[in-house]
Amino acid sequence: MNNKQIFSQVEKIRRGLDENFRDRMVMDIYSDVENITQKTVNIGSQRKYDFDQKIDRILTSPVLGLPVMLILLGVALWVTIVGANTPSALLADFLFWIEDMLAYDNGKIPHALIMSGKWLQRGDMIEAGIRSLDWLIQIQTNKKGQFSPIGNNGWYPKNGEKARFDQQPIEAQSVLEACIEAYKITQDKKWIINARRCLEWYLGRNDMNLSLYDYKTGGCYDSITPTGINRNQGAESTLACLLSFLNMYSLDNITEIDLGLKISESE
Secondary structure, rough: OHHHHHHHHHHHHHOOOOOHHHHHHHHHHHHHHHHHHHOOOOOOOOHHHHHHHHHHHHHHOOOHHHHHHHHHHHHHHHHHHHHHHHHHHHHHHHHHHOOEEEEOOHHHHHHHHHHHHHOOOOHHHHHHHHHHHHHHHOOOOOOOOOOOOOOOOOOOOOOOOOOOOOOOOHHHHHHHHHHHHHHHHHOOHHHHHHHHHHHHOOOOOOOOOOEEOOOOOOOEOOEEEEEEEEOOOOOHHHHHHHHHHHHHHHHHHHEEEOOOOOOOHHH
């Protein structure tokens, strides 16, 4: 029998095979391998193997498989959306709570870290300042995306609740100046946006939608209270407000950024 006859005979046999032949062949191979393994390999304990097999049978079961997978998916979504807040909070407590309470003028610490890192050529100090400033802004931003400083009626104790009122101009000034320094280091425009939100806090984009800047006198009211504005215009508040304006507009000259644009347009 020559090669041509052999190939012809093989093709004839192949055509006579059913569609499941390959599957049966693979199953037979696995069965032979399992029989050989059982005869030649000595396994000390079958408990681990049996346990894995039980889990596999449950997860691939047509009855239990789908519900189990849906439960696992739900757990994964919960960890992603809700559960991740717990380690994030613990990480924030470990990294950013320098003292047991946040009071006022909180932007000075990240501002000092950023400037010191720049002068000393210490990237780790700059990174610490940037991250702490980012965290400080997050905890002082309301649901509308407006700057909402920590109130002096209780401040913000560690593991406690943040006081909403009275909000003071000195906090807006310190965070604004830190944001400007962060922009100069990183050239990331998000810091300009955050600085502008601090500036606009004086002008009415705040929790009470009231302007602290007095256009008639050029002064600044002392605080935002639960009932409105504290209409006293102290030196500290006025200086904080005017310095915020000066710092922001000097930045405008440096970066050629139009501060007249709306925040939504700059984003």
